[in-house]
Each structure stands twice: as C-alpha cells, then as structure tokens.
Amino acid sequence: MSADIATSDPWTVRAALRCAAWAERWFPDAWVFAALGVVLVAAAALATGASPKATVEAFGSGFWSLIPFTMQMAFVVIGGYVLASAPPVARMIERLARWPRSGRGAVTFVALASMLTSLLSWGFSLVFSGLLVRALAKRTGLAMDYRAAGAAAYLGLGSVWAMGLSSSAAQLQANPASMPPGLLEITGVLPFTQTIFLWQSLALTAVLIAVSAALAWWTAPGAAQARTAADFADARLEAQAPPASRTRPGEWLEFSPLLTVLLSLLAFGWLGYRFASAPWAQVIADLNTYNLLFLSLGLLLHGRPRGFLDAVNRAVPGTAGVLVQFPLYGVIATVLTQVPGADGQTLAHRLSELFVRVATQDSFAPVIGAYSAVLGFFVPSGGGKWIIEAPYVMEAANALRVHLGWTVQIYNAAEALPNLINPFWMLPLLGVLGLKARDIVGFTFVQFVVHVPLVLLMLWLFGLTLDYVPPVAP
Template sequence: MFKKFTNACVNVVQKYLPDAFIFCIILTIVVFLAALPVTGMKLWDVADAWGKGIWSLLKFSMQMALVLVLGTALATAPPVKRAINAAAGVPKSPTSAIVFITVVSMIACWLNWGFGLVVGAILAKEIAKKVKGVDYRLLIASAYSGFVIWHAGFSGSIPLQLASYTDEINKQTAGAVTESIPTSQTIFSAWNLIIVVAIIIVIAFVNAKMHPLPEDTVTVDPKLLVEEKVELTKATTPAEHLENSPFLSITTALIAITYIIHSVIVNKGLNLSLDVVNLIFLTLGIIFHGTPISYVRAITDASKSAGGIILQFPFYAGIMGIMTAAGPNGHSLAGAISDFFVNISTQTTFPLFTFLSAGIVNFFVPSGGGQWAVQAPIVMPAGNSIGVSPAVSAMAIAWGDAWTNMLQPFWALPALGIAGLGARDIMGYCAIVLIVTGIIIGCGFLFLVPFLA
C-alpha cells in the first residue's frame, strides 16, 4: 500500500512538475497576480518590486554556486575521493544504502547545511557506483532529505541571530525580543532535539520503505558517473612549471589557513558561515589537488553544473521582492499569509500555525534571512501577547522555513547539479518526506512544546 502511494506521487510529479526553471516562472506569475488584490498595489508597482528585488540575492547566488563548484572540485581530489569511496563502500544493499545516506546527510546538514548539501549528494553519487540495484532517484532524494532539519541545527540562521542579540534583532521583531535567547532554548532545547532525532529515525525508515520494486527501479550505469581522467604531461616550459608547482598551492593554502586560525582566535570559535565553509572547501581543494593547474581543471569541470543556480536564483529574488513589498494599505503578500494564521491561533495552536504559515511563505521566499525579515515583525509580538515563548515562536518560523524545502527546487539545485538530475526526478519522493516530517514537527509543537518549553 505504501509503495503504491509512493509510486503514485512519483508518477504525478514526473508527469506534471516541469523543469525547475519553468516552476520558477510559474511561481513568479502566480505571486505577481496574487499581490495585486492583496496589497492594493498597481501593476507597475508590483513590477517595480520584482525589478528591485531580482538582483538582491547576487551575493547569495555566488555563495551557493561556490558551494556547488568548490564542493564538487574538492570531492574529485584524489585523497578525498579515496575517503568518499571508503564511506560509499559501507552499505551493501539498496535498503542499507538508502538508510546510510539518509542518516549521514541528516547529521551533516544538522552540523552545517552547506556542508551537508554537498557531502550528501557526492556520497550518494559514489554509492550509486558501488551498490547494484539501488534506485538513483531515491538515493539523491534521500541525500537531499537531510536538508529538512538544517534550521534546527548548528547553522540555523534564526536561532544563531537570537543568540547574538543586537539592537537590530529588537527592530526585526518589533520590540518583541529585548535580550539574547541562548541556543539552550532553541537548538539544544529538549523538544527540538527530540523532533530532530525522531525525524532522523523515521525518515531513514520511510526512505528505505519507498525503494521501488526491482521492476520499477531506475538505476544508473556506473560508467556514466565516472569523471574523465586528465592525462598529465611533463612540464617543459617555464609557464608549465609554474602551473604544476606544488609550492604555489601550499603557499596559497597557508595564507588561507592563517586567516582561518586568526579568525578562530579573535572570534573565540569557528563560526561556520557560508563564506567560511566555502573558504574551507577552497583551501582543502587547493591542498588536495596538489598543483594549481590540477585545481583549475577541477573547477572548470565542476562549474558546468552551476547553470541552474545562476539562472534561477535572480527570479526567486524577484519573487521575494514582490512577497515583501507593502502596498498603500500597509500589507505585503507574505505578511497577509502570516496575519491569517496569527489571527486564528490560541496559545496552544500558535506554534503549529506559525510553523504552517512559515512553510507556505517559504515556497515564495526560500531564504531563512528573508523569511525572518518578513515574519518576525508579525509573529514575534503576537506570540508574546498570547504567552508563547519567543524561542518557540522563532523556532516555529525556522522549522517551517526548512520543512517545505522538500518541495522547493531552489535549495535542491546544488544536489541536482552534482547528481545530474532534474527536480522532477526526486520531488515525488520528497513529497512523502514532506508529509511525514510535517506530521512529526506538527505533533512536536502541539504535544512536546507545552510541556518541555
């Protein structure tokens, strides 16, 4: 029965979910039209909001492209390939492969979302080479499913912002937060950790149960996943000697390492921001590839899969511009969605409805920082007024932001780029993950939070 339902979801998505870019365009049109009656803006005002927003994620787009390119290039370095190959050899059957990649990806994403996205996809690709009969689509979907818990982990932008209180946080929350909220009340709260552990265990089981029957399994020829080997030639000219100089690679890496160590000393710890993760990927890639020209070739090859990010992220930035733009009535489209759920909430149901509203908003504003800017001024004061802890209100937004990533191609692009798949190949399986995790998280807010928060 479960496999029939899964197969039905996969078939529906395969037939009706268009390419991720087409999905992005349709989403743009829907948001554009919805903003007109809700915000009271005129046609050209909505177009202005889109145009002003379209380039607002350029820095973030470059960061995400680098996550993909630098992570992939690092994975092709001989020492790293050997380590990944060793890890990929752990599972011996299709079921154990799905469970293994799910658990590894979940833990990696909880530690750091950028690291988890890349490591999960690369490891899944290597497992596909070794385990016969494993469904490649489900393998990549399982690797991506780990992303559902990122905002409840070490790199969760919302809980980390609240732990480092500034006047800006007070402004963002419309005065609802007046002091720092330690991570012991958010990331490391008992109720949050229980939800995380429950999701890891349950989704590992669910993903394994979703594996198709042999006749329905879509495998990939391991030969298609093998990277082309570059034939090394002996350096004969001064330019070629420079290109193949390990000294240049080591010197560059030492500069980066010095910076990282100094930052740790000054900041009294390593803050794994996206920039730091990319710098670590860059430094390790330079070291493990050995020579500058070897790393250049790896980066050139890895860059081929970054097209989806480069094309689609500006459109999502435009969607965010429309969603957050307020019309003459003072309402934005994202704010209207949040207001609706706030108005029907009680103290008990407020965290659940905040989670659901955040999940809806995330389809249109697929950025934790952007979503916080939209919802915090509405949700945080409302939560305070009915007696809900600011830590709980904030984590409800964070969980909603992470939850619907399972059906939002925006964040899947790096993993899909590495795997060589399209969104429709994995989203049927991700829809099941969305349903199951939604139930777990919702029950957590309804039944755990009242007793443990």
C-alpha cells in the same frame, strides 16, 4: 512507469513509485516552477491593489537582489565538489560507499549521512551526500534506485538542517551584535540552550531523523523496479581523469605546489583569525567563510593548481540551474515583502496578520508553523527570512506568553518543510547528480506528506511542556 509497479511491493514503495511517475510526467522544470511563482505572486499583489508600476519595479530590482547569494550558492557547489573530489576525501567517500549491502540499504545510508551532516552544515551536506550517491551508483550489482538515492541525499535540507548549528535564526538570536535593534528589544538574547539545545528540540530532531530514514527505506524500490544511474542520460558518473602532466615550460607553476602553499598560508591565516575571534559555529555559518574554507581545503588537498582547476571545471556545469533560477526567487521575495497594496500593506504582512489573528496560546505552534511553511514555499531563504518574520511573530509570542526559544524552533522546524517540494535548494544537488527536480520530487513528496502533520503535532505537544520566559536584555 506505473506498469512496472508490482502488486507484491509494499504499499510505501508503490506510493513512492506512483508519486515519482506523476512527477516525471507532470512536474515542470525547476525554472518553469520558479517563473510560475513570479507570475502568481505578481498577480496576487495586483489583486490587492498594488500599482502596476510598483510591481514591475519590484520585478526589476528583485531580479538582481540575490546576486551575492547566487554566487555564494554557486561556490557551495564548486567548493564542495573541489573538496570532495580531492584525492584524500574521494578515497574516504569511496570507502563509505562500500558499506551498504543492498540498494535499499544504500538509500537509507545516504539519508542518514545527509541528515547528520546537515546539522553541522547544510551546504556540505548537499555536496557530500550527492557525491556519496555517485560513488554508490558506480557499484555494480547494488541495484540502487538513483532517484530515491538523490531524494535521500536531499533529506538534510528537507528535514532537520535548521534544528542544528546551521540554523541562522538560532545563530541570530544568540548573537546580540548581529540582531536588528528593534528585534533585540522584543526577544532579548536567546542562547542555544533556549533554542536548538532544548531537550524538546533534540527529541523532535531525533524523531524526524528516525522517521525520515525509515521512510527512505520503505519507499526505496527493490531491484526489479530500481532505475539506476545508467537510466539517466545526464547522470554524471564520469571517472576522474588521471592527473595531467606538464608539456610546456610555461605550465610549471600549474604543476608546482609553490602557489598552493603561498595561497594556503594567506587563506588559513585569515580563517585562523576568524575562528579565534568568534565562536566556531557562528563563523562557519557565514557562507563566505564556509566557501573560502572549502576552496582552501580543496586547493591544499589537490596539491597543485592544475588538479584544483580541473576539479573546478568539472564542477561549474552543476551551477547552471542556480545561476538562471535564483534571480526569479529574488523577484518573488521582493514582491512579497516590498510591494504595498491599496491599504499600504504587503503580501507578507497580510499573510502574517491572517495567521497571527487566528492563533491562541494553545494553537500558536501549529498555526505559526503552517504560516512559516507556506511563506517559505514562496520565499525559500535558508533561514534568512527570519529577520522579516521575527518582529511580528515574536511580538505575538510575547502577547500570548509562548516560550520565545521554542518559537524560534517552530520557525526552524517548519522552515524545512517546503524544501521537500520546492526545487530551490535542490539545484546544487541536482547539478552534482545530473538529475532534474522531477526525478526526485516524487520521493520527497512522500516525505512531505508524512512530515507536515508529524512536525506540526510535535511542535504543539512539545510546546505544552514549556513555560513562558520574559525577554532577557543583553
């Protein structure tokens, strides 16, 4: 690969190609990456005095701890694919794919689409962006690097998703009924105006979108160095098969809209009730509601059960990585948070004490941001680990008189950073594209190198503009 790097290319392209070449040679399969994480965390627990019995028990219990979430993530892939492959949506994606005029422009277009849609829903962003890449890859003469486009499709999860309505931390803090009682006493209620809608938060998000899109443009290989989808044996660009026709009397329900109409009435009746009973942003943040919405829309737009089932069959192979790897991440999270060492403290608590102990009011933002990013590398949670971190992080914020809403945004901005190099959230997208983590991580690593200092710097600078506000009781 390095031989294909032309000295006339911009240094950003050369850097991205070298990172991609290194990753393709040395980056392990995502399952191996997760397995190594389990071994390292278990070794660290034993080194701090944890008993072998507690460690192996955590392995067994943690292995199955993410089964509901694993199924939810599998349905993110299935539901997103079913909806995006429905004839009306597929036609819209095909029309969008006609806009870019160059391979580099196509990569940048995907990056913007990924980031903007992730502010509404990270799950939709993954699948929609992946299918947009596939539609672009089918265009002859575009010379779009399939790896760079795949990395661009991942930028929503790697940059700004938690700064928008997808933020489970901001959602939790704005809804007192969902908060653990102990946390409510520490933080009070923090509405969106104190978290994701702060002008500082909006400015940080805008800067990240602009920088990420610029990097996507600058690092996308030109036509001479581009590796298209044809260079990847598992790239899934198959044309959608024409609708099947009924051949047996017993198939009439499969080709009739009757079941579609009846199931849609039930599903959309329940969804209507849910959206009427709570704010829409809170409702759509629930993965079960989100998945049912996408499946129901997909069924309705396919029109007949046969078309819906054919789309599901095409989507299922993309869930393989999710099914075999997420249990290992459950082990990592369980060992970190539930296995006590010789002094009774868990690894997660030790990490928190280490970072919180060295923080001051001025250094709080970069220190806690770095801590959340490090922990997020081992416990990728989609925001869920905020429940674990929030009590001691927000206690520290109160003690140091740091703006509580901005503390939530420190977590949100830092939460995305490890996603750029951890394959955990890449899996649904990789399943859609037929790529391996090693194929795109070289490009996302360049984004990571730029994002880390930029995010920590902005968290510190914007934090200086905010005054401490004591917790407000509900």
